[in-house]
Amino acid sequence: MQPEAAFFSIHFGRDSYDNFHSLILCEKTMVPINLSGKVALIFGVGDNESFAWFIAKTLQAAGARIALAVHPRVHGIVESILTRDLDAESRKLPHGASGELKPELVLPCDARYDTMADVDEETKNDRRYKKFEFYAIKEVVEAVGKHFGGIDILIHSIAFSREISKRAIETSRSAYMEAIGISAYSLTSMVRAAEPFMEGRTGGASVVGLTYLGGSRVVPYYGGGMSTAKAALQIDCGQLAHNVGAKNIRVNLISAGPYASRAARSIRPDFDKSITYAAERSPLPRGIEPQEVADACLFLCSPLASAISGHTLFVDCGYNIMGV
Numbered sequence: 001m002q003p004e005a006a007f008f009s010i011h012f013g014r015d016s017y018d019n020f021h022s023l024i025l026c027e028k029t030m031v032p033i034n035l036s037g038k039v040a041l042i043f044g045v046g047d048n049e050s051f052a053w054f055i056a057k058t059l060q061a062a063g064a065r066i067a068l069a070v071h072p073r074v075h076g077i078v079e080s081i082l083t084r085d086l087d088a089e090s091r092k093l094p095h096g097a098s099g100e101l102k103p104e105l106v107l108p109c110d111a112r113y114d115t116m117a118d119v120d121e122e123t124k125n126d127r128r129y130k131k132f133e134f135y136a137i138k139e140v141v142e143a144v145g146k147h148f149g150g151i152d153i154l155i156h157s158i159a160f161s162r163e164i165s166k167r168a169i170e171t172s173r174s175a176y177m178e179a180i181g182i183s184a185y186s187l188t189s190m191v192r193a194a195e196p197f198m199e200g201r202t203g204g205a206s207v208v209g210l211t212y213l214g215g216s217r218v219v220p221y222y223g224g225g226m227s228t229a230k231a232a233l234q235i236d237c238g239q240l241a242h243n244v245g246a247k248n249i250r251v252n253l254i255s256a257g258p259y260a261s262r263a264a265r266s267i268r269p270d271f272d273k274s275i276t277y278a279a280e281r282s283p284l285p286r287g288i289e290p291q292e293v294a295d296a297c298l299f300l301c302s303p304l305a306s307a308i309s310g311h312t313l314f315v316d317c318g319y320n321i322m323g324v
Helices: 003-012 014-029 051-061 072-081 085-091 137-148 173-198 226-247 262-267 272-281 290-301
Strands: 039-043 065-070 105-108 153-156 205-211 249-256 312-315
Touching (some): 039 137, 039 173, 051 153, 051 290, 065 072, 105 137, 137 173, 153 173, 173 205, 226 249, 249 290, 290 312
Parallel strands (some): 039 065, 065 105, 153 205
16 A cells, blocks of 8 residues: 555545545546647637637647637737737636636738738738738748747638528529638648648647538528538548648548537527527537537547547537437
8 A cells, every 4th residue: 555545544544545546546547638839720710709719728728839820800809809808708728727828929811812922902902911911821821830840730710601691592603612712722721831830740730620510411591602611621621631641640620519609690690599409409408618619629639539530520419410
């Protein structure tokens, strides 16, 4: 018997020793997720309610160093949320970790552009863009990769359709193609740019994107080319996983259940109805929490998921399995 255990047994009785022994066993068998020293580049934070925001906090809580790539039009808003007292509570790290979200870099990025050479004159002259030296995918990824000396984790949490509230049959060609370009092709662009910085990382590297059931099932309000974009994102995940797997880079997606983020509510004011509808029909009869999506992402980015690639992980209380 260990000296500490003997002390407990003699002074506090056998029950106390048994409890002490159980605690020791728990400590020995714990499987912590430690991302200390890992570099995580997260695309898509727009506010402090988004999945990307919770993912950033959770990865930092596990020890990762954080870089955010945000749309140029919300760059100032995100910087404000990261500093003002009003939002201090939302910056607290989860799972009892001390401190708050403090990314080392917050860079502008418009996912419409693969390189700065692709940027049109109208955008270049937009006052909200002119103050930035660069904001295309390639330049942003390279800036992060060079600053940290590599990238271990890349998060794609980007989706946009200007006609999302329209039915598929009403969607214009231009809006359809724009939705696919921003919401799906951008993942390919990001992985291509990040590949040199993710190759050869200790323990491998991980790419995780966010998708939705609307990419494989008909969701009536999910129009404007967005359902097609998510379908494209899902097959692209598999293609990219195959393309970069030999370099020990994994590519996966999380299909999250309906969640009333600011973006979702702006598209559909009665979005809570979608949450209630899914919750009433799910094996786990409730809505999801954004922290649950962030925790699933943490798993996929960790060594515990070292053999998982090209996979879509549903975090939706089981709703996806239901036929009615």
